[in-house]
Amino acid sequence: MTETIAPEPTQEQAALFARVRRLMLIAGLTTALAVAAVLIAIGYRLFRTEGSAVNTDTTAVLPKGARIVSTGVAGDRLVVTLEVGGATEIRTFDAHTLKATGRLKFANEP
The missing domain is CATH 1.20.5 (Single alpha-helices involved in coiled-coils or other helix-helix interfaces)
Incomplete structure (x- = not known):
C-alpha cells in the first residue's frame, strides 16, 4: 500500500x-x-x-383600647394598621420570623 x-x-x-x-x-x-x-x-x-421556614407562635401585645383596622403583606413584611386612642399606627413584622421590624405613628396636630 x-x-x-x-x-x-x-x-x-x-x-x-x-x-x-x-x-x-x-x-x-x-x-x-x-x-x-x-x-x-x-x-x-x-x-x-x-432561611428555613420556622413555625413560630407569637403573641403581639397591643396597647389597651387599640383596634386592628387592617392587615396586609408587602414583600416579605406583614403590615398591621392599628387605631390607638384616635391615632393611627402602622406596625411591620418580618413575614418569616414574625419579629417586629418597625413602627410608624400618625398623630393629629393640636
Missing part, C-alpha cells in the same frame, strides 16, 4: 489555517463561558438559602 502524503501548505493556506484555529478557539471559549454562566445561575437559584 502506498500512503498519500499531503503536500506542505502554502504560506497563504497556513495563514488561513491559523486564522480558522484562532476563530474556533474564540468561539469555543465563548461557548464555555456561556455554559458556565448558565450553570452558575441555575446553581445559585437551587442552592441559595432564604
Whole structure:
C-alpha cells in the first residue's frame, strides 16, 4: 500500500489555517463561558438559602383600647394598621420570623 502524503501548505493556506484555529478557539471559549454562566445561575437559584421556614407562635401585645383596622403583606413584611386612642399606627413584622421590624405613628396636630 502506498500512503498519500499531503503536500506542505502554502504560506497563504497556513495563514488561513491559523486564522480558522484562532476563530474556533474564540468561539469555543465563548461557548464555555456561556455554559458556565448558565450553570452558575441555575446553581445559585437551587442552592441559595432564604432561611428555613420556622413555625413560630407569637403573641403581639397591643396597647389597651387599640383596634386592628387592617392587615396586609408587602414583600416579605406583614403590615398591621392599628387605631390607638384616635391615632393611627402602622406596625411591620418580618413575614418569616414574625419579629417586629418597625413602627410608624400618625398623630393629629393640636
